[in-house]
Amino acid sequence: MKLQTYKQVSFILILLSISFLFQTQALATHIRAGDLTMRRTNDASLTYEVTVILYRDVTGVQAGEGTISFGDGTENAIVSPEDLGFTQDGETQIIRYRVSHTFPSAGNYKVSYFERNRNPGVRNMEISSETPFFIQSEFMINPVLGLNSSPFLLIPPVIKGAVGQKFVHNAGAFDVDGDSLSYRLTVCLQGSDTPVQNYRFPDDPNEDWSRETEDCEVPPVFYIDEITGDLVWNAPFVFGEYNIAFLVEEWRDGIRIGAVNRDMQVIITDPLNLRPVIQTPPDTCVIAGTELYKTIFAEDQDAPPCYNPDSTVEWGPHPIELKIAQKDVNIVPYVDMGFDVNYSGINNSKADGAFRWTPNCSDIRSAPYQITFEALDQVKVGEDNLGTLENWNVHVLGPPPLGLTANPPTSDELQRYDNKVTLTWDKYECSNAEKIYIYRKVGSFDFEPSCETGLPNWTGYQYIGEIDADEATYIDRNVEQGVTYCYRIYAGFQSPKGGESVASAEACAFIPDSQYIVNTDVNETGLDDGEILVRWTTPLDIADLSTVRYNIYRGEGVEKAEDSEYIKLNSNPLGVNDTTFTDRLLNNTNIHYHYRIELLENGAPSDTTYIANYVRLRASSGIDYVDLSWGGTVPWNLTPDSVILANGLTVGVYHYIYRRVEGDEENYSLYDSVYVNREGLRYTDNGTALDPLDDRKLYSYYVSTVGSYQQPIIAEPLINKTQELTVELLDTIPPCPPILSLRNLEEGILMDSCVAGPDRDGERFCGKDRFSVELSWTNQLGGDCDEDIVKYNIYFSQRQALTKSDFGAPLTTIDHPSDRPLSARVLYEIMDREFVAGSYAVTAVDNSGNESRLSNIIVQDNCYYYELPNAFSPNGDGINDTFIPMRCPRFVKTVIFTVINRWGSVVYEYNSDENNGNIEINWDGKTKGGHTLEPGNYYYEAELTNYRLDTNDEEVKIKGAFVILRGKSQNGK
Known part of the structure; x- marks a missing residue:
């Protein structure tokens, strides 16, 4: 009876716990996602409007008041929510919290929002229903950098993903100030700088959330593009809910001035449905004041790439909706963009959208406008629809200044040596322009910009000055007679938006001279x-x-x-x-x-x-090409539209390329020509299919140039040759690795590093540096390896080396012997060494600096030898007067030697480090104090530090006994 009562009570407690748990979850505001932005509302003060957008799982309770912290030490703001409606599937409510706040001073602030609970069931965090939701954006207030608002995130995170299909989200970040934006992943937070418990990215290798891409390739990928902001997961494998956080970072003049935090939920479903695809035109540009018209295409897919054609499953296609993703917000310029869509195909599964936009001067900026198109399929009720986002970039350029004229000096001004060119133009039409930049070159150049602003360097125009954009006159006094000067101008706009105009048409002025x-x-x-x-x-x-x-x-x-x-x-x-x-x-x-x-x-x-x-030729080379360019300061025009021949005919101007190949041609021959008026003073030699460039050959060039003063008083054409120039292709093919062999030598005699060598002729030659290593190698020739070997790098490591990084820098570099063919063996001896242990390798280097892979690596160790005698007679007879090692020690670095008498007392100590590294001891049988030891038996201990391959093998202790003999010396004493 008692046991039954206990079970009943336990069951009731479990029911109560479950009931409480469900009540707790039901009473929580289940937050899926959110972001926090700031907008400056008063140019004269530091007042900003802080906006928090939240996305709530509708299974939770209605949103209540929210808490916003400003990070400036003031009290938190308690803010009431605004209902912005629901997502299309009705599963998520969109809520907004807004509050104005005046910051006390300039500085860096972390503004944050805290909510008690996230929605349950998030896979990549622990117990998400009990995990707080916290977003934290950073903001810099700096008067030096000017006024600033944070980027706005114009695209809500509401598109679902599907198992096995690439998921793409883009926040549609737009900065009204024109600041540069970048993107990076971060972790979801549950408090200030506090990650949620056990947070993992969706591509965590310890989880099975991803296996392959939607094209059935491995590995899967998950990243955010730091430039476009595309958040890509290709592709989810397990359905469910995942939370991902990232920062949209804001930059001005290279300084990071803020970061907007988005914490979003990716809902991965497993539907019988494929996302639509969108085709956008190439990125483009438009001049303010002119209409941009392009067509965007979208289509719903009807079968997956890995689809089994024998399956009876119906995948679609479905009707789709195509729109500009940023059009749902009242943000200029997106509200000014027109987009008319026509639908066709089975079930209206195809769409083509006519995009129209006529930007104005206020839309000019250096950064492109990223326009994101969204295609969403319309499936049956109760099924999950899928969407696709695709970005398209449009640069808005300033219109070119109009009416530019270049007026040369009058005859009176020439007589007074008042050389000048007076430029005038129509007042610039965009009032928000800041400067007019003036550029000049000698002679005319036919430059027709497409999406280029300003004057690119390759056109040859050089900057000579600038004035305020509301002015329309400039005088160039740095001119000389006998020259045709040609000018172009363009407008620049104030940062942080920045931006430039297209360059004006060219205007030229000729300043007469008496001779040319x-x-x-x-x-x-x-x-x-x-x-x-x-x-x-x-x-x-x-x-x-x-x-x-x-x-x-x-x-x-x-x-x-x-x-x-x-x-x-x-x-x-x-x-x-x-x-x-x-x-x-x-x-x-x-x-x-x-x-x-x-x-x-x-x-x-x-x-x-x-x-x-003189017109100078320059060259740079690649693996399979040679780039030529030429130029110089000359008074005539090197790129005129045309020249008048002696017979009165007018022809276009070509410069002629002459080439000679070393070893193939003795003389130069005409190789090609360049229509320089359009192509500029440059040429690329790519070789031909029948005659490709060869990196084993040298190519020599000169260019015959044609110029004109474009004045009838001077006969033309003016033909001038450049200097000759020899070019070598950029060789990236290295030699093959050599085949290495090694011999160890002791004082020039072949040795075995593990066998002690005898003393020579009874005399000791025991210097530590008596060893050497003879390296020899042969080159591997033929095949795909380069054979223009000019030198070798010798690599050595005292320890075992398996890769090139284990060696570090080369021990030395030697040239290939000039009197040896490449096929002959090359010898190199590393001399006067204390040891031979280590790793040895060699590489071959060609005349372009390409280095081969390592040769075979030879690794060897030392076998140390250090033998002490068992007796010596320090009696002054010149025979065995000192205690020294037997024969010559090998590969011993240091010695600590201790002598102990029969009663265990230390009577003598020796340390080679205190004796200039001498490891031979040379003990005369006396104590440290100079007292002669009595004849008899003694003991020794020696601590050796040896040269070994492995540091663990270097320390060795040896022990032994010896006898001191005190017989008569030769002098009878």
């Missing part, structure tokens, strides 16, 4: 025998040419030199019709020269030409 350099033609290339032909025109504005003479000056480098840095090339002024000069004995392989011609009238300097470099 027309040639700096490289006749020969050399280190000390180079030649450059310089040619110029006779003066065009001097009536009496008989008074005219010339001086020729040369400077080094690209830019104009100081007068003192010029070298005058002619000892006497040249005559008026002597307008050519060949400059010889030059190092035009390494030095870039430029020239100017000084005009003399009646013996006095009256004018000088604009400087002219």
Whole structure:
């Protein structure tokens, strides 16, 4: 009876516990997900609106008041919730908490929200129903960096995933200030900087939540893209609920100024349904004020990639809904985007959306707008629908400045040497622009930007100045006569949004001069025998040419030199019709020269030409290509639209590439041409299918350039050659590893490291450094290995080494002997060593620096030898007067030697470390105090430190006994 009563009571207690547990869960607000953002509401104060968006499992109780902490020492705010409705499936309620708060000062603040319970059943945390929900966003208030609001997360975390299918979520983060954003995963929290108990990511290797991707490949993947913000799980294997947290980090001028925290729930279902797919156009750009029109396609899938075609299961397709995911929020510019969708296909399972957007000047910024499209299938009631997100990036560019003109100096200004070009343009149409940037190049260049802003370096335009965007005039006074200057301008916008406009159309101005350099033609290339032909025109504005003479000056480098840095090339002024000069004995392989011609009238300097470099060729190479580029400061245009031939015909401008292959061709031949007006001063040699580039050959090039002043007073075309340039391909193929062998030597004699060697001729040669190791190897040639071996790296480690990282840096590097073929054996001896133990390997290195894999690794140990005598006679007769080791010790590093008499007292001690490392002891039979020990029996102990491969084998103790004999010495004493 008592036992029955006990069982009844126990059963009632269990029922009460279960009932209490369900009541506790039912009374909790089951939070699935949430995020916390901040918006500055007052430019004159530090007042911000804090917004918390929560997603509640509807099986919990209605949301009550929430607690927001501002992290500034003030009291927490108790905030009432706002109902924002439900998700499409009705399983999740969306709740908002908002409160305004004025922060006391600038600083870094962690603003957080705390809720008592998460919803039950979350797989990747312990007892989620009893785990608090905590989100914490970081925010910097810094007046130096300017006003700031945190990014807004425009896409709610409500799309479900499915077993075996890739899950993608994107928060749709948008920063109204235009700051840069990045993304990284973090852990879910239950308190300030406190992770939830036993939190695990969905790809935890100790769990079975992922097995393979949706394409049936292994391993599965889980990550967040740090640039796009795509959270990808490819693919879940176990249905259920998982919580994932990440930070959207905000950057300005390279400084991290905040981080928004999203803690979201991924609900993985196991439906007979496949997610739709979306096809977006390539990322693009649009100029503010013009319409962007593109079409986006979506389609519901009807069978999984791993689907068994013999199955009778019906997978779809289903009707779909296609929309812009950010359109559900009232955020500019997304509310201004038009998106009209047409549906077609079986069950309206296909959609094509017409996207239209005409951004305005306020939408210009350096970061692209990430527009996320969402496709959601519409399945039967009671089944789980699935969605897909796909990102598309659009850059909004500033419109180009209009009406640019370049006005050269008037004749009166030229007579006053007031050389200048006056630029004017229409006032820029975007009032939010900050600066107008002015760029210039010598000669014209046909540049038609697509999605490029500003002036890319490859166009050749150089920055010369900037002014405020509300101005429309600029004077360039850094100009010289005899040159055609061409200009473009563009607008820049204030940070943090930033952004630039497309460059303006080009405007050019020619500044007349009396004479012009027309040639700096490289006749020969050399280190000390180079030649450059310089040619110029006779003066065009001097009536009496008989008074005219010339001086020729040369400077080094690209830019104009100081007068003192010029070298005058002619000892006497040249005559008026002597307008050519060949400059010889030059190092035009390494030095870039430029020239100017000084005009003399009646013996006095009256004018000088604009400087002219010779056009210099440069090259860089890859594995299977050579990139060429050329240029220099010249007064003529190297990339004109066209030139007028002697017969009056106008032709487009090509530069001609000449090439010679070492060993195949003796002379240069025309190889290709470049239409430089469109392609620029660059060329890539990729070889041909019949004649691919070979990294074992050297390729030499020069370019014949064609230029023009684009002025009828100067005959054209102007043909000038570059210097010659020899290029070696970037070789990435290493040699094969050598085959290594090893011999140990003692004073030049082959030795066995485990056998003691005898003393020589009764004399001791027991220096520690009497050992050497002879390495020899042969190269493996042929196959896919490179054979241009020039040197070898010798690797050694005193310990056992299995990989290259075990060796560290090479012990030494030696060149391949110049008198040996590659197939011959190479010898190298590591000499004067105290030991031979260790690991040895060698690698081969080719002339491009590619290193082979390690050769076979040879590992060997030392067998130490240290034998002490059993008697000695310190009587001064020159025979056995000192106590020293028998024969020569081998591979012993240090010795601590102790002598003990028959009564156990220590009578002598010796430490090699205190005696310059001498391990031979050389004891004369006296105590440390200099007293002679009596003849008789004694004992010794010796602690040896030996050179061994393994450090555990280095310490050895030996013991023994010996007799001191005191017979008569040779002198009878």
